[in-house]
Amino acid sequence: MVVSRVKKGEKTRQHIIEQTALLMNQQGFLATPLSEIVKVTGLQKGGLYNHFADKEELALQAFDYCCNVFNEHIAGEIKGAASVLARLEAFIEAHCAFTASSKLPGGCPIMNASVEASDGQCDKLQERARQAMQNTIDALAEIIAAGVQNQELRGDIDARASAGVIIANVEGGILLRKLFKDDSHMEHVRNHLLTYVRSELAAK
Amino acid sequence: MVVSRVKKGEKTRQHIIEQTALLMNQQGFLATPLSEIVKVTGLQKGGLYNHFADKEELALQAFDYCCNVFNEHIAGEIKGAASVLARLEAFIEAHCAFTASSKLPGGCPIMNASVEASDGQCDKLQERARQAMQNTIDALAEIIAAGVQNQELRGDIDARASAGVIIANVEGGILLRKLFKDDSHMEHVRNHLLTYVRSELAAK
Amino acid sequence: MVVSRVKKGEKTRQHIIEQTALLMNQQGFLATPLSEIVKVTGLQKGGLYNHFADKEELALQAFDYCCNVFNEHIAGEIKGAASVLARLEAFIEAHCAFTASSKLPGGCPIMNASVEASDGQCDKLQERARQAMQNTIDALAEIIAAGVQNQELRGDIDARASAGVIIANVEGGILLRKLFKDDSHMEHVRNHLLTYVRSELAAK
Amino acid sequence: MVVSRVKKGEKTRQHIIEQTALLMNQQGFLATPLSEIVKVTGLQKGGLYNHFADKEELALQAFDYCCNVFNEHIAGEIKGAASVLARLEAFIEAHCAFTASSKLPGGCPIMNASVEASDGQCDKLQERARQAMQNTIDALAEIIAAGVQNQELRGDIDARASAGVIIANVEGGILLRKLFKDDSHMEHVRNHLLTYVRSELAAK
DNA sequence: ACCGACGGGACCGCCCGTTGTT
DNA sequence: AACAACGGGCGGTCCCGTCGGT
Numbered sequence: 001m002v003v004s005r006v007k008k009g010e011k012t013r014q015h016i017i018e019q020t021a022l023l024m025n026q027q028g029f030l031a032t033p034l035s036e037i038v039k040v041t042g043l044q045k046g047g048l049y050n051h052f053a054d055k056e057e058l059a060l061q062a063f064d065y066c067c068n069v070f071n072e073h074i075a076g077e078i079k080g081a082a083s084v085l086a087r088l089e090a091f092i093e094a095h096c097a098f099t100a101s102s103k104l105p106g107g108c109p110i111m112n113a114s115v116e117a118s119d120g121q122c123d124k125l126q127e128r129a130r131q132a133m134q135n136t137i138d139a140l141a142e143i144i145a146a147g148v149q150n151q152e153l154r155g156d157i158d159a160r161a162s163a164g165v166i167i168a169n170v171e172g173g174i175l176l177r178k179l180f181k182d183d184s185h186m187e188h189v190r191n192h193l194l195t196y197v198r199s200e201l202a203a204k
Numbered sequence: 205m206v207v208s209r210v211k212k213g214e215k216t217r218q219h220i221i222e223q224t225a226l227l228m229n230q231q232g233f234l235a236t237p238l239s240e241i242v243k244v245t246g247l248q249k250g251g252l253y254n255h256f257a258d259k260e261e262l263a264l265q266a267f268d269y270c271c272n273v274f275n276e277h278i279a280g281e282i283k284g285a286a287s288v289l290a291r292l293e294a295f296i297e298a299h300c301a302f303t304a305s306s307k308l309p310g311g312c313p314i315m316n317a318s319v320e321a322s323d324g325q326c327d328k329l330q331e332r333a334r335q336a337m338q339n340t341i342d343a344l345a346e347i348i349a350a351g352v353q354n355q356e357l358r359g360d361i362d363a364r365a366s367a368g369v370i371i372a373n374v375e376g377g378i379l380l381r382k383l384f385k386d387d388s389h390m391e392h393v394r395n396h397l398l399t400y401v402r403s404e405l406a407a408k
Numbered sequence: 409m410v411v412s413r414v415k416k417g418e419k420t421r422q423h424i425i426e427q428t429a430l431l432m433n434q435q436g437f438l439a440t441p442l443s444e445i446v447k448v449t450g451l452q453k454g455g456l457y458n459h460f461a462d463k464e465e466l467a468l469q470a471f472d473y474c475c476n477v478f479n480e481h482i483a484g485e486i487k488g489a490a491s492v493l494a495r496l497e498a499f500i501e502a503h504c505a506f507t508a509s510s511k512l513p514g515g516c517p518i519m520n521a522s523v524e525a526s527d528g529q530c531d532k533l534q535e536r537a538r539q540a541m542q543n544t545i546d547a548l549a550e551i552i553a554a555g556v557q558n559q560e561l562r563g564d565i566d567a568r569a570s571a572g573v574i575i576a577n578v579e580g581g582i583l584l585r586k587l588f589k590d591d592s593h594m595e596h597v598r599n600h601l602l603t604y605v606r607s608e609l610a611a612k
Numbered sequence: 613m614v615v616s617r618v619k620k621g622e623k624t625r626q627h628i629i630e631q632t633a634l635l636m637n638q639q640g641f642l643a644t645p646l647s648e649i650v651k652v653t654g655l656q657k658g659g660l661y662n663h664f665a666d667k668e669e670l671a672l673q674a675f676d677y678c679c680n681v682f683n684e685h686i687a688g689e690i691k692g693a694a695s696v697l698a699r700l701e702a703f704i705e706a707h708c709a710f711t712a713s714s715k716l717p718g719g720c721p722i723m724n725a726s727v728e729a730s731d732g733q734c735d736k737l738q739e740r741a742r743q744a745m746q747n748t749i750d751a752l753a754e755i756i757a758a759g760v761q762n763q764e765l766r767g768d769i770d771a772r773a774s775a776g777v778i779i780a781n782v783e784g785g786i787l788l789r790k791l792f793k794d795d796s797h798m799e800h801v802r803n804h805l806l807t808y809v810r811s812e813l814a815a816k
Numbered sequence: 817a818c819c820g821a822c823g824g825g826a827c828c829g830c831c832c833g834t835t836g837t838t
Numbered sequence: 839a840a841c842a843a844c845g846g847g848c849g850g851t852c853c854c855g856t857c858g859g860t
Binding site: 106111126130162178189192 | 230231232234235310311314315316318319320322323325330333334337338362365366368369371372373374375376377379380382383384388389392393396399400404
């Protein structure tokens with residue numbers, strides 16, 4: 001008899017995280033009550049607590065899961081790009097196109113978590129959101145720095161500053177799309193950023 | 205005998221809104237419990253309910269108050285500017301400088317309300333946030349349109365698109381400042397926007 | 409119109425404490441669930457929390473109430489006694505007769521609290537039980553010391569040691585009565601103590 | 613092949629009882645949650661339920677184990693005593709010295725169980741505590757009766773009454789030691805009882 | 817207009833006992 | 839025999855809104 005590759009519990013745990021992540025990214029990582037999680041997971045409270053010490057731990061893991069979904073999507077879009085410029089454009093396109101797809105309803109998890117955990121309601125979540133955002137900026141800054149190195153981009157660029165500006169544009173666009181349930185602002189942001197990259201970052 | 209210009213009740217009501225607004229912009233317009241409001245206002249629950257039908261109504265009014273504080277600050281900064289370009293620059297500067305000041309701790313109330321009320325937790329609040337954001341964009345678009353009109357700005361500009369891009373930048377910057385408790389990203393955004401206005405919007 | 413002497417809330421609070429005290433002395437100061445308190449007080453959980461921060465605070469106050477009932481009973485019995493010997497005998501009689509009366513079902517609250525809170529389940533309750541016991545021993549020791557002073561009792565008596573022995577007898581008797589639901593052991597203890605006082609403490 | 617004298621399951625069962633007994637005598641025979649038992653035994657809940665029908669059964673067996681430890685200690689101390697008087701003194705000394713040793717942290721299991729199960733929380737436990745106490749008193753009464761028989765003790769003694777008084781003293785002393793974490797009261801009780809035995813029980 | 821007291825309900829965490837799997 | 843996983847329910851706490859009294 002062939003034994004299953006992963007233990008039963010681990011599968012359930014993964015199921016919980018996935019369902020909860022999608023839910024929390026919409027209803028809030030802190031604000032979502034357990035009763036809602038019970039609904040979407042199909043488990044009872046007693047069952048949930050075999051996998052997570054408390055709701056906070058589940059929320060943190062759900063947040064991580066959201067970020068992974070986000071990052072894997074971005075990485076997948078960038079992978080094929082040959083030049084640094086192409087990678088930058090793919091990065092922008094991927095971000096702008098992402099939440100329009102229904103892979104992660106609720107928009108950017110980092111923004112959601114940041115706002116919800118801002119004042120000190122949950123320091124751990126805020127810290128994790130901060131780290132996730134830092135990683136995103138760092139990854140983008142690295143791409144830019146590589147472009148400076150190989151002279152695809154101008155030599156006088158501050159990679160981290162430019163990365164921050166691009167991210168700010170994208171996040172602002174996501175907010176407007178979320179608020180208006182409309183893609184037009186996001187498209188303007190995308191066009192703005194593509195112009196920015198080509199005219200201000202690219203070497204002449 | 206001289207009667208006071210405003211009734212006592214109205215003064216109390218205003219006091220409640222002001223204190224609650226500052227609190228809710230940090231802890232959440234929906235997430236803040238009444239117990240916290242009791243603390244900051246000095247009134248008991250019974251007293252609060254003489255002025256508001258329920259917590260939602262108070263939250264809506266607190267949100268409006270936050271937006272007013274925000275808008276008045278912006279309007280004050282723009283007022284003195286002579287040209288359209290100067291007004292645009294003042295608009296950008298004012299937004300970027302705002303939450304750094306402690307007039308409204310917690311950042312942009314529209315962003316805060318949008319994220320919290322996003323999924324359907326409170327349609328009224330979301331609708332009001334949407335309206336507030338629309339007003340902001342419209343106001344900015346109007347300035348830009350005036351610039352196009354008087355030829356300070358280029359003739360081929362889409363005023364509402366540019367307004368949206370500027371707002372997206374500002375909101376993204378506010379998010380990064382809130383998350384990192386650091387102004388550097390916001391400064392890069394400001395520089396980016398000033399460059400944008402001068403090189404892409406301004407007529408040559 | 410005559411205003412009530414005490415506020416309504418204070419009356420309710422006292423009612424809660426009294427009913428809860430009688431209940432907790434039987435079911436446990438920590439083990440009694442709120443649902444039982446709801447039953448005997450007639451208030452709902454929400455109502456109880458207007459008067460007490462949490463169950464622990466209520467338990468502590470209930471314990472104090474029990475001790476007061478106990479002490480007032482003892483004090484009442486001793487008051488009339490003229491000599492030190494008479495007061496000692498009244499002290500013993502009062503203790504031995506007390507819980508037989510139905511004023512405080514459940515036996516000695518100090519013993520009950522001590523056993524329940526012993527290992528560290530509730531340090532505050534244990535400390536309060538310790539203090540209550542110390543007060544009891546001190547009060548008895550003072551009576552004995554007064555007897556030594558006025559030569560009713562022998563001069564070589566260690567007042568605190570004798571007080572401790574008497575209390576130990578009484579507590580042991582209460583335990584046996586509680587366990588066997590039978591007064592016979594308690595009566596033997598009483599006789600033993602009266603003999604002890606008259607033959608070993610009293611001056612010849 | 614040599615089979616082990618006791619089956620594996622029986623050994624595990626004994627291990628569970630021993631560890632649980634020590635724990636429950638401190639935290640309560642009823643109040644100790646299964647989670648704590650899981651910790652000290654090293655078994656999981658499922659494993660425990662292979663040996664006991666429910667927590668109550670385990671509690672009862674743990675109580676019995678505690679009593680056995682207690683009784684064996686006493687029996688060991690008495691064994692060597694030649695005369696009845698020596699046996700009485702050994703009985704007293706053994707009780708007073710016992711819980712000071714760390715063989716059974718938490719004090720007298722009978723007192724602990726009596727208080728916890730008093731009101732009707734667990735009739736079986738209360739009944740078993742009653743039986744255990746009765747056995748102790750009976751055993752002591754038998755020693756005294758033997759002394760009356762062989763004229764080491766006075767002829768007018770009520771053996772069961774005297775046994776009850778001695779036990780009451782000891783239990784009271786144990787309570788005071790537990791409460792104050794201090795041996796002094798217990799020592800006074802011991803001295804008191806030795807005097808009692810020698811001057812009131814012993815034949816002249 | 818304001819407070820104090822209260823009900824009813826939702827929250828999360830933990831409880832104990834069972835079941836299926838190894 | 840042992841464990842991991844799970845259900846169903848109770849635990850205390852806190853929630854919001856109402857109502858009577860001042």
